[in-house]
Amino acid sequence: MKTIISGVTSFRNHGVEALVTTIIEQLRTRLPSPEFLVLDRNPEYDASRISAKDVRFAQDLTPKPQVSTRLRAMVLKLSSQVKALARDYQAALDEFESADLLITTGGDVFASEYGHRSLLTHLAPLKVAREFGKPFFFAAHSIGPFKNSADREAFLEVARSAAGISVREGRSYDYVTKELGLPTSLVTHTADPAFLLTRPDPSQQTPVRRYFGFGPDRPVIALTPSQAICNWMNSDYDQHFRVWCAVIEMLLKELDAGLVLVPHVQETSPKNDDRVLATELLRHFRFDSRLQLAGADYTAGEYKGIISQCDMVVSERMHSCIAGLSSGVCTVAIGYSVKAEGILCDLFDPAQVNGGLLLPIKDFLEVEVACLKVRQAWQMRDAVRSRLKSALPEVQRRAGLTFDLIAQKMGVGR
Numbered sequence: 001m002k003t004i005i006s007g008v009t010s011f012r013n014h015g016v017e018a019l020v021t022t023i024i025e026q027l028r029t030r031l032p033s034p035e036f037l038v039l040d041r042n043p044e045y046d047a048s049r050i051s052a053k054d055v056r057f058a059q060d061l062t063p064k065p066q067v068s069t070r071l072r073a074m075v076l077k078l079s080s081q082v083k084a085l086a087r088d089y090q091a092a093l094d095e096f097e098s099a100d101l102l103i104t105t106g107g108d109v110f111a112s113e114y115g116h117r118s119l120l121t122h123l124a125p126l127k128v129a130r131e132f133g134k135p136f137f138f139a140a141h142s143i144g145p146f147k148n149s150a151d152r153e154a155f156l157e158v159a160r161s162a163a164g165i166s167v168r169e170g171r172s173y174d175y176v177t178k179e180l181g182l183p184t185s186l187v188t189h190t191a192d193p194a195f196l197l198t199r200p201d202p203s204q205q206t207p208v209r210r211y212f213g214f215g216p217d218r219p220v221i222a223l224t225p226s227q228a229i230c231n232w233m234n235s236d237y238d239q240h241f242r243v244w245c246a247v248i249e250m251l252l253k254e255l256d257a258g259l260v261l262v263p264h265v266q267e268t269s270p271k272n273d274d275r276v277l278a279t280e281l282l283r284h285f286r287f288d289s290r291l292q293l294a295g296a297d298y299t300a301g302e303y304k305g306i307i308s309q310c311d312m313v314v315s316e317r318m319h320s321c322i323a324g325l326s327s328g329v330c331t332v333a334i335g336y337s338v339k340a341e342g343i344l345c346d347l348f349d350p351a352q353v354n355g356g357l358l359l360p361i362k363d364f365l366e367v368e369v370a371c372l373k374v375r376q377a378w379q380m381r382d383a384v385r386s387r388l389k390s391a392l393p394e395v396q397r398r399a400g401l402t403f404d405l406i407a408q409k410m411g412v413g414r
Contacts (some may be wrong), residue, residue: 001031001410002045002099002278006060006125008108011049011300013265018300019105020046022053022193023139026400027103037095040124049299050259061092062128063121070351073330093128101163101410102129102136107192107318108339110138110155112147113232119151123158135163135409140190140402142339143172145182156180163409166190166402172246187407192343194319195326205305212292215256219311221232221251222324224262225281226334228272229361233336234286239365241277244283246367247314247374247380250291251376255378258308259294262303264317312381314374316361317342326396328388330381332374336361348384356380 005024007228010018020038028034039060040046047057064176065073079086080093096102102125109122129136138159147150159165159182167173173189177184199205214220225244230237251257261281263274271397273378294306302321307313313324313331318339325332325347333340335358344353356377364370377384 001033001101002035002037002354003031003176003411004039004043004095004102004125004129005025005123005299006039006062007104007109008038008040008046008060010040010041011046011105012167012267014298014300014303015050015103015107015197015264015322016115017046018194018197018319018322019107019140019192019356021050021300023103023105023403024052026052026193026196026403027197027406028054030403031410031412037099055205058095060125062124064089064122066120067117087343094130096128096132096134099129099132099134102126102134102138102408103406105139105193106141108142108166110141110143112144113152113336116148116150116154116379119154122296123154126158126162127324130158130161136161136167137163137406139168139170139406140166140399141172141194142168143341144175157181164188164405166405169339171201171342171345188401189398190402190405191346191395192319192322193399193402194300194322195392195399197301197323197326198329199305199308202305205302206294206298206362208260208306208309209258212248212258213289213324218352219255219257220260220308220309220322221255221257222260222262222310222313222315223248224264224313224315224317224320225277226265227274227388228265229334229336231271233361234287235361235365235387241280241284243370244277245368247370248281248285248291248376249264250371252285252288255373257290259291260306261291261295262307262315262320263293263295263304264315275329275404299320312378314377317397320330325388326392328385328392330357330377331385332357332359332377334359334361334364342378347395348387351389352380352384357384357398 036055038057038059043057045347065076066355083090126136261278263278265274308322308327315321321331321333359373
């Protein structure tokens with residue numbers, strides 16, 4: 001069964017890698033004779049991360065008509081009659097004709113935070129699937145809230161034709177079913193697939209304490225600062241840097257902690273490469289041996305293995321947070337959209353969420369608030385760990401539900 005996967009930017013964002021890797025792993029166990037085509041913005045790099053006979057990667061050309069000049073868009077349209085006008089584009093469409101279904105991933109790409117054009121590019125493959133009469137599924141997304149009617153209507157025009165929509169947290173479920181008015185028969189509340197991401201065997205993963213020289217007794221905390229968050233939120237980059245410096249200084253002074261900087265997104269653009277910010281932090285602290293960078297070319301699973309060995313995570317990247325939460329580690333999510341709040345509220349009671357686990361970016365930019373919340377989270381880490389131990393089995397069951405539903409809709413019993 002040929003499955004096209006869309007919504008993929010690049011595995012240089014390890015959250016994207018975590019989603020795609022898990023989707024493939026889960027569908028292999030549910031679909032007959034599965035084969036996968038991943039529509040991608042960086043297929044050469046991403047193909048190096050998954051080397052398997054049943055997986056191919058290709059440039060996503062479906063948005064070409066909407067990002068071209070009017071003349072070029074007309075030529076692309078005419079190429080359906082004369083393929084020589086745009087062979088690569090028509091070859092990409094041929095893949096849809098031979099596919100059985102399409103699954104779109106991406107986590108939070110169906111929102112307004114990244115702009116209207118970004119939303120349209122992620123909707124483009126779904127429109128092509130619809131034109132070819134192929135069923136398409138939204139796989140475990142945070143959706144909206146849309147900030148304007150153009151985004152809302154663009155999404156709804158496509159979503160109403162979906163074979164199924166799963167959302168990864170309750171806030172999105174309420175928004176999609178109540179405010180957008182999509183029927184509950186179409187929408188299912190599941191959980192993020194990355195809660196099922198496997199990490200390497202302990203003998204194959206980085207031994208954090210020994211590798212970074214932290215010793216057996218020092219607390220170890222993973223930090224995931226985002227190089228891009230200020231661009232998305234139009235926030236003060238210099239203030240953002242100062243707050244991270246204050247949080248790090250507090251953790252070093254009060255806990256004498258070993259701190260691991262986790263650059264979970266390493267895009268080629270310096271505006272979205274977390275190594276840039278992490279390196280500036282290393283320089284600011286004069287390469288203090290208690291502050292280390294996990295900067296190797298790790299897979300998403302290997303990063304999860306590193307995070308799982310830590311005592312706490314403080315992160316501006318959602319899938320770094322999920323790596324911590326799914327490993328039973330106390331995790332502070334510095335949030336800028338509905339996704340962080342929704343995922344945490346599905347796991348914890350409001351007192352824990354508001355007591356330190358959720359730190360909206362506007363609050364994080366206040367030094368005293370940021371340090372207080374991180375300190376509070378550290379103090380309740382044992383209670384958080386206990387809560388996760390009891391809650392994770394149900395969350396992982398719901399994470400698998402997305403794929404059970406896809407198999408069911410495709411007429412495949414498990």
